[in-house]
Amino acid sequence: MHERLRPVASRFVYPLxxxxxxxxxxxxxxxxxxxxxxxxxxxxxxxxxxxxxxSPLAPWLRALLADAGLPADGAIWLQTIPRLFGHAFNPVSFWFCHDRAGALRAVLAEVNNTFGESHRYLLAAPGAGAIGADTMLSSRKVFHVSPFLGVEGCYAFRFRETATTSFVGIDHHDRAGVVLRTSIGGRLAPLTAARARRLVLCSPFNALAVLARIHWQALRLWWRRVPFHRKPAPPQAALSRSEEAQP
Structure with a gap:
C-alpha cells in the first residue's frame, strides 16, 4: 500500500x-x-x-551487526521479492536479525531505486533492546527513491508479526509531517513446491508488475503537476544507522 498525503492525495494497493x-x-x-x-x-x-x-550473506551481515554493537548470534531471515523466471525488482528487502533467544534485535532495510542504486538502513531500538510491535524505529532519509519526493526528512518504521501474519509500515516525514505512508503486509506460509507452483501460475508478472505500477503512478503524479526533484548523487556511505534521526 502507498498513500501520498500531499500536495495531492493518492492511494493505491496491489497484490504481491x-x-x-x-x-x-x-x-x-x-x-x-x-x-x-x-x-x-x-x-x-x-x-x-x-x-x-x-559471497555468503550470513557472515557478512553478522560482521556488520557486530561492528554496530548489536547481537549477531541468532537467526537472520531475508524477506524479499524473488526473481521470477530470472527477472526481479525489489523496492526494499528486509533482513530480520534475532538474538540467540529469538528476540528481534535489528532490521536491515535494503532499498533499491529504479536507477540501479541501493542503500541500506540499519534499524535498532534505543539501547539495542528487543523490537516489538509498538517499537518505532527511524532513520534520516539520505537516498533518492522517487522523483516526486525530496531527499529530506526521515523514515519511521514499524514491524509487527504473529505466527501467521507479517506487517511492515514505513512513513516518510518531512518538515510538515507525514507526507507518505507505505506498508507491506500478508500471511506467512511454508513455501512448498505446490505453493510455489501456484504463485508462479497465478502471479506470473509479480516483480515486473511492481516496476510497471511504479512508473504508472509516477506518470499520474507528473500529470497532476506534483513537483519534480532531480536525482542527486547517491550518498557516499552505503549504510545509515537508525540513531541518526527521530520522527
Missing part, C-alpha cells in the same frame, strides 16, 4: 508475494519451483543482496 529465507539454512530452502543461485521459476541470487559479490 515475497519469500523469506533463513540465511543459515539456504541449502534446505529449495524445491522444484524455488531455488538459491540456480535455475528455477522462482529464485534468489546472492549477488543481488548485501555485498553483491555472491
Amino acid at each position: 508475494f515475497c519469500v523469506r529465507v533463513d540465511l543459515d539454512r539456504l541449502d534446505d530452502a529449495g524445491n522444484r519451483w524455488f531455488g538459491i543461485d540456480c535455475r528455477r521459476p522462482l529464485s534468489l541470487r546472492l549477488c543481488d543482496y548485501g555485498p553483491r559479490d555472491g
Whole structure:
C-alpha cells in the first residue's frame, strides 16, 4: 500500500508475494519451483543482496551487526521479492536479525531505486533492546527513491508479526509531517513446491508488475503537476544507522 498525503492525495494497493529465507539454512530452502543461485521459476541470487559479490550473506551481515554493537548470534531471515523466471525488482528487502533467544534485535532495510542504486538502513531500538510491535524505529532519509519526493526528512518504521501474519509500515516525514505512508503486509506460509507452483501460475508478472505500477503512478503524479526533484548523487556511505534521526 502507498498513500501520498500531499500536495495531492493518492492511494493505491496491489497484490504481491515475497519469500523469506533463513540465511543459515539456504541449502534446505529449495524445491522444484524455488531455488538459491540456480535455475528455477522462482529464485534468489546472492549477488543481488548485501555485498553483491555472491559471497555468503550470513557472515557478512553478522560482521556488520557486530561492528554496530548489536547481537549477531541468532537467526537472520531475508524477506524479499524473488526473481521470477530470472527477472526481479525489489523496492526494499528486509533482513530480520534475532538474538540467540529469538528476540528481534535489528532490521536491515535494503532499498533499491529504479536507477540501479541501493542503500541500506540499519534499524535498532534505543539501547539495542528487543523490537516489538509498538517499537518505532527511524532513520534520516539520505537516498533518492522517487522523483516526486525530496531527499529530506526521515523514515519511521514499524514491524509487527504473529505466527501467521507479517506487517511492515514505513512513513516518510518531512518538515510538515507525514507526507507518505507505505506498508507491506500478508500471511506467512511454508513455501512448498505446490505453493510455489501456484504463485508462479497465478502471479506470473509479480516483480515486473511492481516496476510497471511504479512508473504508472509516477506518470499520474507528473500529470497532476506534483513537483519534480532531480536525482542527486547517491550518498557516499552505503549504510545509515537508525540513531541518526527521530520522527
